[in-house]
Structures are given as structure tokens and as C-alpha cells.
Amino acid sequence: MSDSGGARSAVLSYYLFRVTDSVGFIWPVFTLFLLWNDLTFTQIGTLSAISAVLVVVFEVPTGYLADRIGHRNTLAIGMGATATSIAGFVAASTFRQFVALYVIWALANALRHGAADAWLYEMLRERLDSDAFTRVRGRGGAVYQVVTAVTMIVGGLLYAVHPTYPFAASAVLSGLGVGAILLMPQTDADADQPGVTDALTTLRERFTRPSLRAFVPFIALFFAMVTTADTYIQPITVDVIERLSAALAPVAEDAVGRDGSSLSVPEEATLGFVxxxxxxxxxxxxxxAERIRGWLGLRRALLAVPLVTAAALVFPLAVPLLAVPAFFLMRAATDLSKPLVNQYLNDRAGSASRATVLSAAQMSYAVVRAPLKPLVGVIADATSPFGAIAALGGGFLIVGLSIVVVAQSVIADGPAVESTGVEESAG
Known part of the structure; x- marks a missing residue:
């Protein structure tokens, strides 16, 4: 069915939600803020570990909840919880208080993970065409990233005035997000109420099919690789900046004179712009994303993007100056992959348990990511951050290519599950 007028309005409301979904105000200063509150690095690491465990615990139950009470309603609850958590950071001052806020934050993220993409896919299926998911999701991601870029710069400036100001601004933005979500229309799937047994049966059936049983581990490993590599962006970028500064110092001295004013830019400011x-x-x-899908096809794109990204992370070990371009490629590849991956998963998830299936996929990503981070940390301590990201890239190439060879068909070309829940071909 096509309802172009209603679809256009619904898509615009989705884009408005993506504007408010950004946490760019606090992203580049989050660790600095925790240190300002006298938390140690051990405590900060503990908070990250708590968050990772809670993501695994919350993902499937919140996905099931979304299928029970409606994707839009669950999304609104999640956004409200996000606003509450971020606002709490303004007043928090003890480790226990931050633990409580991290619990709320993890729950909020889990509530939003499956619900947003499930709502979008169902809305497009009902009002336009489910094949438009990659295009709309991709453009929504672009809106999110542009807003994030701008708010990160503003957040750094607000932090310089007072460390709590970025959190106050982010809490207000998230609060506005609740209103934006309520402007989004309900979908017919919001009335579906699968039982617990039905939901678990659906998960078992979906994830043991040929089209998903190798795809989910492959993509989970890719997302774990890029998320773990994110940890080393700051130290590696600072290292590259120092190398460039040392190399360009003679040129700068000739330009301004040995007694001239310094041309150096604070590393924190440079990182903000990076x-x-x-x-x-x-x-x-x-x-x-939709254009690249058209050029390469969904299957080729989902295979090529992770493998090329992994290879790019290996080269900085030999040529450190390639690290920053590799990180740009990695971030672009990550944001390109998300709409493609969710198009593929949505095409193979029935309407009644769509959010449950998407949340289960998110849980699998967290399961792979949780042990990988400390393991790569050991490698970084034993070698260097460059060695850590090279190990990540090389490890993915070995394991990922092994999955491709053993499974033979990691990504299916065959017909997907119909939105009514009809079985896909196992072909």
C-alpha cells in the first residue's frame, strides 16, 4: 500500500526524532567530565563494564516489550529515560550515583535499539514501501551525524564555561525528543502482542536459518571490531598530531621566527574537530547508503565494507600517519553499514516480533564486544595502540574470511521473510 502524503509526514517526524536522538553535546567530553568528578580510570572502566553487561541483559526483554506495547510507545519511554539519566549527571557526584545513572542509561539504550528501526520499517511497509528503509534510515543517520558534529563543537565550548553545561543542554534535547516521538504515527504492528513462548520460538527459528546463522556472527564481529577500535582513536590521534608537529616544527620556526608566537593548537580542540x-x-x-546498495547490491556491500575496513586498520602499524584516514574510513563504514544491516535483518523478521529480533541481534553484538575489549587492551599494553588496532583488523580478516569460507553464503540472495511472517526460502 502507498500513502505518499502520510508517508512523507511520518518520515519528516522520524528525521525530527533523529535530530533529538543525538548526544553530541556530551560525547567528546564525557570521560573528562567523569574525571572532573574525581572518578578514577578504574571506576570509569567499571562503569563501562556494567553498561556492557546490562546491554546483554536488557536487549531481548526490551525488544519483547516493544512488540507488546508498541514500537513508538517504547521509543518514547526510552527517550524519556535518556533525558532523565543525562539530567542526573548534572547533579551526581559519587560513584554509586553514577552507577545508578548508567543503569538507567543502559535501559534507555536497550529500549530504543530495536524499537526505532522496527517502527520505521513497519511504517514504510504500511504507507510506502519497505524497500525504502535503507534510503530513509540512511538519511536519518546523516541527519543524526550532522547534528552530532555541530553539537560536539558546541559541547566543547560549553564544557569550557562549566563542565555540567553540556549535560544540561543534552538533557533538554532528549526531553524534546519525547515530543518528537509522539508526533510519529502508530503502526498496525503496534497492536501485535506475541506471547513470551512465541517470541522465543521466533528467535530460535529466525537465527538458525541459513540467511542469519552466519550473517549475525559476521556482523557482530565487525561491529565489535569498530567499537573496540574507537577506544584507541584519541591516543593514536594525539600521537599522530605530535609526530606531525615534530616534523613541521622547523617549517613553523622559519615561518614565524624562533621567538615568534606559537602556532600550536591545543590537542583537545583538535580532537573536537577531528x-x-x-x-x-x-x-x-x-x-x-541506498546509492551504494544500488551500485554494489546489498550482499556485496555487506561483505566488502567490513573486509575493507579491517584491512585499513592493519596499515597504520607500518605507516602511523595512515591511522587518521583509517579512522575516517572506519567511521564512514560503520554508519554506512547500519542501514544496510538493518534492512537485511528487517527483511527477515516478521511483523509480530520485529523489535525482538532486532534487539536479539544487538545483544549478539554486545556478547562479542564484551570480551574483545579487555583482550585488545592487553595487546595494547603489551605493544601499542597501533598494535591493538592492527590486531583487531587482522583478527577480523582471519575470522571473518573463515566464516565466509565455511558458511559459503554468509549473506543470502534468496527471498526474505514476508512482513506477515511467511517463511523464507532456505535455498
Whole structure:
């Protein structure tokens, strides 16, 4: 069915939601803020571990909840929880208080993970065409990244005035997000109420099919690789900046004189603009997801993007100056992959348990990511951050290519599950 007028309005409301979904105000200063509150690095690491475990615990139950009470309603609850958590950071001052806020934050993220993409896919299926998912999701991602880039720069400036100001601004933006979500229309799937047994049966059936049983581990490993590599962007970028500064110092001295004023830029400011650049690169890639899908096909794109990204992470070990371009490629590849991956998963998830299936996929990503981060940390301590990202890239090439060879068909070309829940061909 096609309802172009209603679809256009619904898509615009989705884009408005994506504007408010950004946490760019606090992203580049989050660790600095925790240190300002006298938390140690051990405590900060503990908070990250708590978050990772809670993601695994919450994902499937919140996906099931979304299928029970409606995708839009669950999304609104999740956004409200996000606003509450971020606002709490303004007043928190003890480790226990931050633990409580991280619990709320993890729950909020889990509530939003499956619900947003499930709502979008169902809305497009009902009002336009489910094949438009990659295009709309990709452009929504571009909106998110542009807003994130701008708010990251503003957040850094607000932090310089007072460390709590970025959190206050982010809480207000998330609060506005609740209103934006309520402007989004309900979908017919919001009335579906699968039982617990039905939901678990659906998960078992979906994830043991040929089209998903190798795809989910392959993509989970890719997302674990890029998420873990994110940890080393700051130290590696600072290292590259120092190398460039040392190399360009004689040129700078000749330009301004040995007693001239310094041309150096604070590393924190440079990092802020680098992160904004990552967001813009991701936005461009996400916006063009549908175009790239048309050029390569969904199957080729989902195979090529992870493998090329992994290879790019290996080269900086030999040529450190390639690290920053590799990170730009990695961020673009990540944001390009998300609409493609979710198109593939949505095409193979029935309407009644769509959010449950998407949340289960998110849980699998967290299961792979949780042990990988400390393992790569050991490698970084034993070698260097460059060695860590090279190990990530090389490890993915070995394991990922092994999955491709053993499974033979990681990504199916055959027909997908119909939105009514009809079985796909196992062909």
C-alpha cells in the first residue's frame, strides 16, 4: 500500500526524532567530565563494564516489550529515560550515583535499539514501501551525524564555561525528543502482542536459518571490531598530531621566527574537530547508503565494507600517519553499514516480533564486544595502540574470511521473510 502524503509526514517526524536522538553535546567530553568528578580510570572502566553487561541483559526483554506495547510507545519511554539519566549527571557526584545513572542509561539504550528501526520499517511497509528503509534510515543517520558534529563543537565550548553545561543542554534535547516521538504515527504492528513462548520460538527459528546463522556472527564481529577500535582513536590521534608537529616544527620556526608566537593548537580542540569530521564523514556515508546498495547490491556491500575496513586498520602499524584516514574510513563504514544491516535483518523478521529480533541481534553484538575489549587492551599494553588496532583488523580478516569460507553464503540472495511472517526460502 502507498500513502505518499502520510508517508512523507511520518518520515519528516522520524528525521525530527533523529535530530533529538543525538548526544553530541556530551560525547567528546564525557570521560573528562567523569574525571572532573574525581572518578578514577578504574571506576570509569567499571562503569563501562556494567553498561556492557546490562546491554546483554536488557536487549531481548526490551525488544519483547516493544512488540507488546508498541514500537513508538517504547521509543518514547526510552527517550524519556535518556533525558532523565543525562539530567542526573548534572547533579551526581559519587560513584554509586553514577552507577545508578548508567543503569538507567543502559535501559534507555536497550529500549530504543530495536524499537526505532522496527517502527520505521513497519511504517514504510504500511504507507510506502519497505524497500525504502535503507534510503530513509540512511538519511536519518546523516541527519543524526550532522547534528552530532555541530553539537560536539558546541559541547566543547560549553564544557569550557562549566563542565555540567553540556549535560544540561543534552538533557533538554532528549526531553524534546519525547515530543518528537509522539508526533510519529502508530503502526498496525503496534497492536501485535506475541506471547513470551512465541517470541522465543521466533528467535530460535529466525537465527538458525541459513540467511542469519552466519550473517549475525559476521556482523557482530565487525561491529565489535569498530567499537573496540574507537577506544584507541584519541591516543593514536594525539600521537599522530605530535609526530606531525615534530616534523613541521622547523617549517613553523622559519615561518614565524624562533621567538615568534606559537602556532600550536591545543590537542583537545583538535580532537573536537577531528570527531566532528568523523561525524560528517559518517553522515555522508549514511546518506548515500541506498546509492551504494544500488551500485554494489546489498550482499556485496555487506561483505566488502567490513573486509575493507579491517584491512585499513592493519596499515597504520607500518605507516602511523595512515591511522587518521583509517579512522575516517572506519567511521564512514560503520554508519554506512547500519542501514544496510538493518534492512537485511528487517527483511527477515516478521511483523509480530520485529523489535525482538532486532534487539536479539544487538545483544549478539554486545556478547562479542564484551570480551574483545579487555583482550585488545592487553595487546595494547603489551605493544601499542597501533598494535591493538592492527590486531583487531587482522583478527577480523582471519575470522571473518573463515566464516565466509565455511558458511559459503554468509549473506543470502534468496527471498526474505514476508512482513506477515511467511517463511523464507532456505535455498
Amino acid at each position: 570527531y566532528a569530521g568523523f561525524a560528517f564523514a559518517g553522515g555522508i556515508a549514511s546518506y548515500n
